[in-house]
Amino acid sequence: MRLKDKVALVTGASAGIGQACAEAFAKEGCRLVLAARRRDRLEAVADRLAADGGTRPHLVELDVRDRQAVNAAVDSLPPPWREIDILVNNAGLSRGLDRLHEGSHVDWEEMIDTNVKGLLWVSRAVLPGMVARDRGHVINVGSIAGHQVYQGGNVYCATKFAVQALSRGLRLDLLGTRVRCSTVDPGMVQTEFSEVRFRGDRDRADKVYRSFPPLTAADVADAIVYCATRPSHVAVQEIVLMPQDQGAVYASHPRGVPD
Ligand code: NDP
Numbered sequence: 096m097r098l099k100d101k102v103a104l105v106t107g108a109s110a111g112i113g114q115a116c117a118e119a120f121a122k123e124g125c126r127l128v129l130a131a132r133r134r135d136r137l138e139a140v141a142d143r144l145a146a147d148g149g150t151r152p153h154l155v156e157l158d159v160r161d162r163q164a165v166n167a168a169v170d171s172l173p174p175p176w177r178e179i180d181i182l183v184n185n186a187g188l189s190r191g192l193d194r195l196h197e198g199s200h201v202d203w204e205e206m207i208d209t210n211v212k213g214l215l216w217v218s219r220a221v222l223p224g225m226v227a228r229d230r231g232h233v234i235n236v237g238s239i240a241g242h243q244v245y246q247g248g249n250v251y252c253a254t255k256f257a258v259q260a261l262s263r264g265l266r267l268d269l270l271g272t273r274v275r276c277s278t279v280d281p282g283m284v285q286t287e288f289s290e291v292r293f294r295g296d297r298d299r300a301d302k303v304y305r306s307f308p309p310l311t312a313a314d315v316a317d318a319i320v321y322c323a324t325r326p327s328h329v330a331v332q333e334i335v336l337m338p339q340d341q342g343a344v345y346a347s348h349p350r351g352v353p354d
């Protein structure tokens with residue numbers, strides 16, 4: 096399926112995988128709606144895309160945890176961006192690696208509110224239009240942490256298991272429509288994810304990506320574009336995308352990464 100002039104909404108487009116998705120969908124000729132909380136970062140992404148000759152994206156400063164703000168943002172999209180064809184539910188984060196019995200309810204709420212409820216608010220706002228038009232594609236960014244758990248991953252893993260369950264449920268609820276739902280579930284990807292998890296501790300975050308070559312955000316965006324570009328009768332349900340040296344969430348080959 097060609098994506099030229101399709102409207103793609105990417106949440107969490109100010110960094111990492113979301114930013115790479117913005118770049119990849121722009122290359123396909125999509126009209127983009129980019130959402131995140133950091134407006135300055137969205138502006139920088141939009142400037143780069145416009146400098147590359149693409150149409151300037153529509154930017155939405157949005158916290159996906161705020162249901163009313165999500166509804167208002169979707170309802171007030173200007174006409175060229177109003178009919179969303181592709182929704183990439185990517186906004187998400189982890190906080191800490193505490194054991195459950197020592198964990199912080201603040202961290203738990205932030206992860207659940209963003210990764211699960213935020214995804215629900217955005218999907219609930221966008222899906223009725225897709226169903227009414229009988230076309231569209233929701234692509235959820237899950238994780239290998241939605242298939243396997245690891246020590247200290249408890250609540251983050253639970254949110255990604257929830258993304259998997261919600262995606263499977265949505266596929267059933269959409270039967271009889273031409274609206275598709277895919278999940279792309281990566282293993283380790285080098286982004287700002289670990290810096291956020293470790294609250295700005297750059298040294299600790301950098302170490303996460305030193306033991307073997309991780310995926311890049313562009314690798315994940317490539318898989319997401321693959322889902323979106325299949326012919327309309329083909330539904331990619333789930334892609335699990337791992338670094339070659341990561342056999343499971345907790346099992347990897349310590350090949351090292353050259354400086
Ligand atoms: P980054 O930290 O680089 O990017 C996260 C993005 O999410 C940012 O653009 C951030 O924007 C946005 N975001 C976070 N909270 C909110 C919020 N409340 N409202 C709106 N936007 C928000 O991490 P990644 O790119 O790695 O993460 C993207 C997704 O990929 C997440 O769902 C993550 O769970 C998943 N993932 C990541 C993996 C990895 O190893 N990196 C592996 C598997 C899955 P802003 O702060 O400006 O709001």
Ligand code: 8X3
Nearest residue numbers: 238239240282283344
């Ligand atoms: C992010 C990957 O392994 O830190 O979803 O859970 S992991």
